[in-house]
Amino acid sequence: MTPDRGTRKRGLPIRRASRAGSRWALAVPSTGRHALRMESPAALEAQRTLESRVAAIDSRLDLFDEIARLKRERNAVILAHYYQEPDIQDIADFIGDSLQLSQEAKRTAADVIVFCGVHFMAETAKILNPEKKVVLPDLEAGCSLAEGCPADRFAAWRQRFPGAVAVSYINCSADVKALSDIICTSSNAEKIVRSIPADKTVLFAPDRNLGKWVEKRTGRDMKLWLGSCVVHETFSERKLVALVDAHPDAEVIAHPECEEPILRRAKFVGSTSALLGYVTKSPAKAFIVATEPGILHQMQKAAPEKTLIAAPPEGNCACNECPFMKRNSLEKVYLALRDLQPEITLDESVRVRALASVERMLSLS
Ligand code: SF4
Numbered sequence: 560m561t562p563d564r565g566t567r568k569r570g571l572p573i574r575r576a577s578r579a580g581s582r583w584a585l586a587v588p589s590t591g592r593h594a595l596r597m598e599s600p601a602a603l604e605a606q607r608t609l610e611s612r613v614a615a616i617d618s619r620l621d622l623f624d625e626i627a628r629l630k631r632e633r634n635a636v637i638l639a640h641y642y643q644e645p646d647i648q649d650i651a652d653f654i655g656d657s658l659q660l661s662q663e664a665k666r667t668a669a670d671v672i673v674f675c676g677v678h679f680m681a682e683t684a685k686i687l688n689p690e691k692k693v694v695l696p697d698l699e700a701g702c703s704l705a706e707g708c709p710a711d712r713f714a715a716w717r718q719r720f721p722g723a724v725a726v727s728y729i730n731c732s733a734d735v736k737a738l739s740d741i742i743c744t745s746s747n748a749e750k751i752v753r754s755i756p757a758d759k760t761v762l763f764a765p766d767r768n769l770g771k772w773v774e775k776r777t778g779r780d781m782k783l784w785l786g787s788c789v790v791h792e793t794f795s796e797r798k799l800v801a802l803v804d805a806h807p808d809a810e811v812i813a814h815p816e817c818e819e820p821i822l823r824r825a826k827f828v829g830s831t832s833a834l835l836g837y838v839t840k841s842p843a844k845a846f847i848v849a850t851e852p853g854i855l856h857q858m859q860k861a862a863p864e865k866t867l868i869a870a871p872p873e874g875n876c877a878c879n880e881c882p883f884m885k886r887n888s889l890e891k892v893y894l895a896l897r898d899l900q901p902e903i904t905l906d907e908s909v910r911v912r913a914l915a916s917v918e919r920m921l922s923l924s
Pocket residue numbers: 677701702703704705730788789790791851881882883884
């Protein structure tokens with residue numbers, strides 16, 4: 560499954576090259592992108608600067624060798640989320656979902672953490688490691704859930720429910736974490752909510768789909784923030800049904816950020832790492848996977864004999880791919896290691912309050 564090293568030279572369309580030799584069964588053409596949010600002038604300027612630094616990289620460099628060399632020199636560790644490009648997953652020291660990455664960020668002895676994921680994840684690494692340098696290859700790698708839950712609106716929402724316990728999904732900013740009582744991930748959301756005394760009102764933010772799924776699993780009535788993931792809400796029930804008809808032996812598995820109609824059709828619902836574990840252990844030979852298709856790279860490595868089919872989005876697009884995760888590239892990882900920027904920095908009082916809510920989660924995980 561690992562693509563030919565020769566196809567991963569800088570300047571080639573890395574993702575396309577990686578997929579060319581893969582066994583992924585993509586149900587949609589890989590064209591199109593989500594419209595990214597409007598950028599501020601400063602963010603646009605930073606983006607232009609980053610793109611010109613990428614363009615200025617010497618085309619004779621072997622990025623794989625350079626990244627390995629810089630990693631040693633900097634005593635750096637590369638942490639990558641399952642939704643990253645296959646090439647980034649292949650150079651990472653550790654690959655995981657949000658919970659595993661935050662646990663690994665807490666454990667690492669490296670001086671520098673190159674976080675190949677999105678902004679809130681790199682912030683979490685910084686919350687746990689104030690003394691380490693944390694760099695994110697592209698600062699614009701955001702998340703629709705985090706961006707849909709600004710701290711001032713979250714604070715106002717909280718105030719409407721005095722005495723309630725605020726559980727925030729890890730996909731939120733450090734500011735929102737600092738305003739929360741406890742953090743959760745999709746791996747432990749059910750356990751975290753079950754740990755809260757039954758007489759307490761639970762506020763759950765910012766993913767309403769995960770919140771509804773946890774309500775169903777726990778029987779708990781929670782107050783939900785109405786946020787969603789632009790990727791996991793894109794799956795089409797109509798096309799999924801057609802796909803199931805075409806592949807009757809394939810099991811549908813889904814991430815709880817998906818909407819209810821998709822989850823209802825799933826044989827198994829779980830976090831990204833739980834989906835990976837399920838594919839590895841299940842006796843089934845084929846799976847329709849309703850989550851970001853970046854995970855298919857590790858699934859195929861772990862179970863090369865199995866057929867994996869990415870669940871289709873409603874539009875004729877690649878909207879099931881996270882446009883934020885895919886902002887990172889091998890070139891940007893190289894630059895982040897070489898220049899030790901863009902760096903994640905946090906206000907110390909926010910970090911300390913956010914740490915308390917993250918630590919509460921980790922102690923229960
Ligand atoms: S897949 Fe969804 S939840 Fe994950 S980073 Fe992308 S937008 Fe955020």
